Amino acid sequence: MTALVDVPASAQTATRPPTPRRRRGQTWPFVLLLLGPSAVLIVVFIVLPAVYGLWLSLTNTQLTGFAARDPKFVGLDNYSYLLTSADFLTSLGQTGTFLLFSAIIGQTVLGMVAAILLSRPWIRGKGFFGAAVLMPMVVPEVVASLTWASVLATSPEGTLNRLLNVFGGEPTAWLQTAPMLAIILVNIWRGLAFAMIMFQAALEDVPAELIEAARVDGATAVQVFRHVTLPLIRGPVFLYLLLTTISTVGVFGLVYFLTRGGPGGQTRIAAIYIYERALQFSQVGIGSAASIILLVIVLVLGAVYVRLAKVEV
């Protein structure tokens, strides 16, 4: 039998677990401490500029000329202009080509191949191979661009033309004859390492016993990859596709330094178009509207990836 003893109120308080409301009261300073700085930075440097960009896209704001003195609200004029502009639609098409071949196909497929190769126990020289693939990611964008400008230079002194010369080939103006192919290859080269690292980490999480069981059941290497490995790493693959889509749509420096959108607008991807409109032609209103359209496209693509990543195979 348990004796009932009167317990002082203070002691009851000390021993009773805190209520959720009280717990919240105790922890909010920590929450503020941890999240506050990030929230302030996000609001100041991302949310407010984005809202301001949205506002600018509804005006005829210019940076220079008399029009700069008195910007006016023009509603959706900039959007209707862009969506009927052959130049803008062409730049979106070129962005799609660049994204599809350099990021979605190039980086993802080659990154997967590199990750699978490096996960094989019989591969020799993994350190060298891994370092070679990682190097482009370490090099700053400007340095990478100028390096490739030198490699692809028109003159016989260009690195690629020198190599061609060894085999009797004529010097070729690569950035004029195949500009889109050139920037696609350079972007694959630059983004390969990130893909490889993500896929390597994902492959390490695939249980070895599942692979062995599939092999015991007679599955070929391709079948094991298609039906066992790939479904298990689907999440990281779609996460990578989401990240590379966002970063590739935003690629600017690489293309600007190599071709500046030329020749004849053949590599004028959306980022270059926006730069030209907003900063070179000083039409910030139209440039902002183009940015918002691009943002919406990326958000839709992101939503598709997220949706696909949750689908059962």
Place this chain on the structure above:
Amino acid sequence: MKRTHVVAAFTATVVAAAGLTGCSSGGGGGGDGSDGPVTITIMETKQTNIDAIGKEIPGFEAEMAEQGKDIKVELIADVLTDEQFMTKMTQQLIAGQAPDVLDIGENMAISWSSAGYLAPLDDYLNEWDGWSHYYPAVKEAIVRQDGQVYSLPSGAGVLNLFYRKDVLTELGVDTSQPETWDDLISRLVEVKEKTGGTPIVVPAGTAWGGGTWGEGFMPLLGGTDTEFYDTESDMWDLESPGWLAVFELYDDLISNGLMPVEDLQNPNPWEPTKYEKFPEGEIQVAAQGTWGWKFDWGPDGATPIEGLEEKVSTWQFPGLRSGDQPYGWSSTGGGYAISEDSENKEAAWEFIKYLSTGEPLAEQLVASGAASARDDLNDVAPYSEEPQLLQAGEDLGESVFVVTGDGAAQVGQAVASATELILSGQADGQQAYDAFVKDATDLLGPGLVKE
């Protein structure tokens, strides 16, 4: 207050303070009204000008000290192309972070003055005795649409065709002044047949930036058609006949294989053309301003040509359409300007006056290879010892110039894009002109295009 509250408050304060510090403008010297020392800033983007201005600063500071004024000058040296400078400085002007004194080109003067980023100089000029020594044509060229002056020319130039006299003579090609472009093209074809190269470079395409308009297309256009800009209505006449004639000239030069189209489509196209092939004699003719004698090919220039005066000479631009006469194109529209947001306008004007007078001006002109825009400098050394610059100064009076206004930068962009189409083989002269009209109409908007 609990410890966690204190930590949270401290963190928030630090973040806010850091943000405000980052957003605040850099401190300068005292304003015009202060008694303390004043520091003004000037930005230069060409190495030649950086060196030249750097040499003048001590003299200016000493002269101000003699007058009892404590004014210091900070030179911001940032080597940039004109296009990069314009993009960067536009942002700084909008943000109120621009240097006090700017050394700018004509397109910048037009674009920035109309936007209200530059301070009008009329009041200063009217009180300055040096203003009366500027050539009337120069004064006329720098008056903007609102009737005010926003920049004081640091020098003037005449654009012509520079040619390799030594190479053409050796090839047996006539070096007399060509009267028409047809005449010149036939000579260039002859050179091409003998050398297999591309004998002429005229700025074209988007990679050359503003130079395609200012140093290539506009001089060709203005020589055959002065009606393309209407100063009465301040509108661009895109149907003026000169536009098509110049696009067709570009087409002729390119379709005949006379221009280095690959070089012109690469970033920094002036490097392989003006800085490599012309000095080596592989390109024999180049559209070029007076500054070529110093800035580009002089002993201290970008790519010195040994024996420059013996090897290189100039032709005037030949006539393009029937009845046109050869001409030089004068370039006078830019110069020194003061940022509207400058807190030290008086001190900035003192510096501009110093740079625009006597020996300091003579030294700058010689360094950059510009002719004087003033009539009282021919006897001032070292300018007086430069025969080509003195000759350019004399030629200024007979040179052609068309005053333009708001929209010049946009027209320049449309011209660059249209000539790029010819360079890349996507359009002939007529198609490029059509594309230009569409682009320019689009960029200028209805208020700046003559119906």
